Amino acid sequence: MNFELSEEQLAFKDAVRKWVDKEASKSWARELERDEHNYPFALWDKFTEAGFHGVGIPEEFGGQGGDVVMQMILGRELARSLGGLAWIWGITSFAGSKSIGIYGSDSQKRKFLPQIAAGKLRAAIAFTEPGGGTDVLGALRTAAERTQDGWLLRGEKIWSSSAHVADYLLVLARTEKQAAKRHQGVSLFWVPAKSPGVKITPLPKLGMRSMGSCSVHFEDVLLADECVLGEPGRAWYMLLPTLNNERIMVAAFCMGVLDGVLEDALEYMKQRKAFGKLIGEFQILQHYLADIAIWRQAGELLLYYAADLQSKGKPCHTESSMLKVLASDYAVRAADLGIQIMGGMGYSAETDMQRYWRDARLWQIGPITNEMARNGIAENLGLPRSF
């Protein structure tokens, strides 16, 4: 058994942590996200300079290389300071590098991966529809029809994060009306976001501010064949192997939030006084802090375990689902206790606890709700499907 990161992984973690403390401080993150309606292009550009957009992209396509463990380390270190703004890196990494890298054709890889690695292409994911995200196939109304001129895409998506600043949208659409099963006849499109007929509108929301989550309308959007990713009709089969990766990455962000919460709470407890003593001397607050540390330790072990399995190509569907549930539940509970430990200052926009809480709260909902993830875990234990 080995519960340690390798020397190379530790060196990377250390380098990213130093970079974050210098270039992406918590106070800057607060400023960026408070500017709710403006996408933080400056943060994107800093990621570009640091080469982070290339992490996970093979060197032959202009990237830095690196597997899911390296991405997990990067995601966690970014989220420790940036919270939800770590998505500014993560969305294009998922929607672009991961999808093109796994099911793109050779020419799609050669064309798009170097652009992503160089920070010249932003992508967004447009899967969820107004009719529902958990039952994503049951709610799927967006459809693309094959015509003489190409594919004609029609429909509506909701909650597509950063779609308003994206160059490309990764879109799930039905391409066969009469498919025998609903997970058949579904395709993935790589849609130029500025195509005629694409209308994108940001939606107001609780957290994940300034990166914008949008409704997207497709009104007869004409797409060339090269906009199809992978084999038409087989999107669902293509997506399944990427789900573990996504859950591990979301958990990495949650672990970053736990890191940030723990260090901020500890620091505050060491300097705030009440009744003539430090609040860190009160046993109940010590217990709150101990709980946060316990959750962080447990989450870290499962995070390393699931990422290690995934990097070795071993099955980890149950482990990555458990990890996603555990890490997001712990991150929210930790941030909530963090607010309590800091009292009024925890609720203040001048500190980070409320920002961590608002951002982590989403990860109990997306990309898969914790109820649905638990369904899968129970089913893997041999219980009947509950829905």
Ligand SMILES: Cc1cc2nc3c(=O)[nH]c(=O)nc-3n(C[C@H](O)[C@H](O)[C@H](O)COP(=O)(O)OP(=O)(O)OC[C@H]3O[C@@H](n4cnc5c(N)ncnc54)[C@H](O)[C@@H]3O)c2cc1C
């Ligand atoms: C800020 C934000 C950003 C997002 N970004 C993106 C994005 O970039 N791209 C994208 O495609 N989507 C995105 N999403 C959508 C997200 O993935 C969905 O919100 C999520 O999948 C849940 O779908 P829903 O909101 O439609 O909830 P619903 O599916 O309507 O679920 C409502 C409730 O019912 C429960 N439920 C449903 N089915 C079951 C069941 N079988 N058993 C038990 N409980 C069940 C759910 O767990 C939930 O509690 C984002 C959402 C938000 C809020």
